[in-house]
Amino acid sequence: MVLDDLGESLRGTLDSLRGKSRIDEEDVDEVVTEIQRSLLQADVDVGLVQDLSEAIRSRSLDEEPPAGTSARDHVLRIVYEELVDLVGDSMELPLEERTIVLAGLQGSGKTTTAAKMAWWFSTKGLRPAVIQTDTFRPGAYDQAEQMAERAEVDFYGDPDGDDPVQIARDGLEATADAEVQIVDTAGRHALEDDLIEELEAIDRAVDPDDTILVLDAAIGQAASDQAEEFDRAVADGVDGVTITKLDGTAKGGGALAAVDQTDAEIAFLGTGEGVKDVERFEPSGFVSRLLGMGDLEQLAERVERAMVETGEDDEEWDPEDLMEGEFTLKDMRKQMEAMNQMGPLDQVMDMIPGLGGGIMDQLPDDAMDVTEDRMRSFEVIMDSMTEDELEHPQSVGAERVERIARGSGTDPETVRELLQQHQMMDRTLDQFQGMGDGDLGRMMDQLGEGGGMGGMGGMGPF
Ligand SMILES: Nc1nc2c(ncn2[C@@H]2O[C@H](COP(=O)(O)OP(=O)(O)OP(=O)(O)O)[C@@H](O)[C@H]2O)c(=O)[nH]1
Numbered sequence: 103m104v105l106d107d108l109g110e111s112l113r114g115t116l117d118s119l120r121g122k123s124r125i126d127e128e129d130v131d132e133v134v135t136e137i138q139r140s141l142l143q144a145d146v147d148v149g150l151v152q153d154l155s156e157a158i159r160s161r162s163l164d165e166e167p168p169a170g171t172s173a174r175d176h177v178l179r180i181v182y183e184e185l186v187d188l189v190g191d192s193m194e195l196p197l198e199e200r201t202i203v204l205a206g207l208q209g210s211g212k213t214t215t216a217a218k219m220a221w222w223f224s225t226k227g228l229r230p231a232v233i234q235t236d237t238f239r240p241g242a243y244d245q246a247e248q249m250a251e252r253a254e255v256d257f258y259g260d261p262d263g264d265d266p267v268q269i270a271r272d273g274l275e276a277t278a279d280a281e282v283q284i285v286d287t288a289g290r291h292a293l294e295d296d297l298i299e300e301l302e303a304i305d306r307a308v309d310p311d312d313t314i315l316v317l318d319a320a321i322g323q324a325a326s327d328q329a330e331e332f333d334r335a336v337a338d339g340v341d342g343v344t345i346t347k348l349d350g351t352a353k354g355g356g357a358l359a360a361v362d363q364t365d366a367e368i369a370f371l372g373t374g375e376g377v378k379d380v381e382r383f384e385p386s387g388f389v390s391r392l393l394g395m396g397d398l399e400q401l402a403e404r405v406e407r408a409m410v411e412t413g414e415d416d417e418e419w420d421p422e423d424l425m426e427g428e429f430t431l432k433d434m435r436k437q438m439e440a441m442n443q444m445g446p447l448d449q450v451m452d453m454i455p456g457l458g459g460g461i462m463d464q465l466p467d468d469a470m471d472v473t474e475d476r477m478r479s480f481e482v483i484m485d486s487m488t489e490d491e492l493e494h495p496q497s498v499g500a501e502r503v504e505r506i507a508r509g510s511g512t513d514p515e516t517v518r519e520l521l522q523q524h525q526m527m528d529r530t531l532d533q534f535q536g537m538g539d540g541d542l543g544r545m546m547d548q549l550g551e552g553g554g555m556g557g558m559g560g561m562g563p564f
Contacts, residue, residue, distance in 0.1 A: 111140050112181065112393060119174035130162045133177055145322030145356025147363075150188065157184050178393065185389045190362030192383045193342030193369040195312070197226050201274070201283045203308055204344075205301050205332060206316035208289035211346030211372055213242060215316050216286040217249035218380035219344070219370060223282045224255055231280035233273030234259035235266040235304060238288035246286060253377045256280050267303045274308065285310065293328075298335045305337060312341045314369055317361070319345050322353035326360035333365060340365075346372030349379070429528045431492045431520075435484055437527065438477050479512055480520045486510035495524050 115136040119129055134155045141151045158180055167176035202219070204212045213236065220230035232250045234257070236242035243261045250257035258273035270285055277283055285308055290297040305313065315332050317325050325345070333340045343366045348354040361368055368383040484492060486509035491498050498506070498521060507514045 111136055116174055116178050116181070116393075119177060120172070122173040125162060125173040125177060127163065129173070130159050130177070133162070133181070134159050137181065141355060141359075143352060145353040146188075146359045147323050147326075147356070150359055150363075154184050154188055182389055182393055185392070186385045188362065189358045189368075189385050189388065191367050192385060193312075193314075193367035195342075195369060195382075197223075197228060199281045200311040201285070201308055202312045202314055203285045203287060203301075203305060203310040204314050204316055205287055205336065205340070206289055207293070207318075207328070208239070208291055210289060210316045210318045211344075212236075212286050212289060212316045213246050214249060214375065214377075215344050215346060215370070215372060215380070216246065216284045217253045217255070217377050218372060220250065220255040220282070220284050221253035221377050222370070222380055222382065224253070228281045229256070229279065230282040230284060231256035231258065231273075231277035233257075233270060233277060233283060233285045235269045235273070235285060236288040237264050237266050237269070238290070242286075242288070249377055266300055267307045270304050270307050293331050293335060301335075302337055312369075313338060314342045314344055315340045315366065316344050316346060317357060319348045319354040319357045319372075320351040322351075322356035323360045325357040326363045329361055329364040329366050342367055342369035344368070344370040344372060345383075349373045429524075429531050431484060431487070431495045431524055434524050434527055435481065438480065476519075479510075479516055480523070483507075483510045483512055483517055483520050495521055 112133075115133050118132070119125065122129070137158065138151050138155055141154070142148065158177075161180045161184075162177050165176075165180070167173070171179075204216055204219075206212045213234070216232045216234075220232050223230040232246060232253075232255060234243055234246035236246070243259045246259055247257055256277050256279075258269075258276045260269050260272065263269045266288065273285065274283060285304065287301060287304055288297070313336060315329060317328060319325075321328060325343075329340060329343055343361050345354065345357050345361070345368060348371050358368065371381050371383050371388075373379045373381065483506060486506050487498075491502065491506075503514045503517045503521075507517045510517075
């Protein structure tokens with residue numbers, strides 16, 4: 103995921119402060135050097151890095167840590183606040199009827215982003231539509247149509263049309279039932295006159311609530327120039343920015359920080375080619391995740407989505423029960439189904455407070471790696487188990503393993519694997535259950551005061 107190296111090296115440096123109650127200049131210099139190295143590598147502007155370093159240095163030494171706060175937590179909090187400041191605010195996007203025009207250079211990811219955003223709005227209960235007006239790039243129509251289909255949202259385009267403005271007009275009419283209309287436009291290699299003219303003509307015809315510029319993260323700090331150029335070129339200016347391809351470049355940090363230097367704010371981040379590889383930009387959550395403090399909001403959103411998609415949003419099963427009672431094989435089954443819906447496990451793990459380099463390192467790599475194939479055989483096995491065995495898997499001895507293997511048409515080895523997997527998940531869960539009262543829980547609560555993050559209560563099924 104984005105800025106992995108930055109997060110990892112920062113976590114490493116901050117961890118070296120563990121156990122210290124006071125912090126001296128040397129400690130601070132070490133942290134600051136590491137931050138500078140990481141941010142410069144991520145293509146953040148040198149001046150910004152210097153300002154940030156100075157702020158971290160002086161605040162760490164001058165500010166008195168709240169009583170009971172360790173040196174590490176004190177610095178972590180300051181680094182967190184300064185990084186949140188560096189990446190800027192999130193663009194406001196009220197969940198109500200709106201028309202959005204996407205602009206950007208060729209290949210920046212507009213078409214993909216249109217479908218991703220539409221999908222995102224659909225998860226918020228709104229009915230979105232994508233209107234494709236790109237008559238410039240052959241293949242744009244098919245690509246947009248396919249992506250809209252994958253996103254399961256309304257779509258309008260005209261493969262034979264050659265007038266983008268007319269297509270936009272027709273599209274608005276044809277998708278009038280949709281609550282959020284997202285108009286995808288054509289790109290060019292550079293911000294040249296015909297691109298500007300086309301954008302302005304579409305803007306006049308559509309009169310959007312928001313014009314969102316789509317930028318490829320790989321341009322790093324050049325993002326500020328591009329945002330400013332587009333802002334000047336488009337009559338009503340650019341309201342927000344979506345940064346794409348954060349999964350494929352080390353320069354994402356530079357792009358993020360650079361956008362904050364302009365008048366535009368970031369709306370979404372693109373983190374992959376799939377239609378669901380998108381997230382709303384939330385500065386506090388983003389930075390918390392980066393620093394290994396998890397991102398409860400993103401996690402809660404994914405869990406909620408997974409619950410709906412697996413039909414587990416029923417009353418019988420409350421994921422929060424996992425934080426209290428015993429973890430049975432039945433729970434594990436629901437877990438596996440939900441997890442498979444949530445996307446790549448490493449991304450999910452990054453969102454869990456404390457896992458950014460902590461507990462997961464102590465577990466075998468495959469502790470939670472339940473692939474679809476494995477899951478299918480696990481399901482068959484569970485179908486062959488009695489109610490009592492599902493509730494108390496620890497009571498399943500060698501003889502029963504043989505019986506279950508025969509009954510399910512699998513082999514004893516796979517049955518044992520299932521039981522081991524259950525044990526590992528159970529153990530992980532135990533660690534979480536203890537965590538809320540500890541150091542990290544307090545830390546999260548402290549951050550909650552300034553960063554809009556709650557305690558550990560609503561953490562969901564982990
Ligand atoms: N890895 C990754 N690839 C992405 C992301 N967003 C878009 N892409 C890829 O980038 C390429 C260009 O994306 P498009 O959506 O076609 O870009 P566009 O801006 O519509 O391009 P034009 O219509 O030519 O202006 C495609 O191969 C996408 O799959 C992302 O967040 N991550």
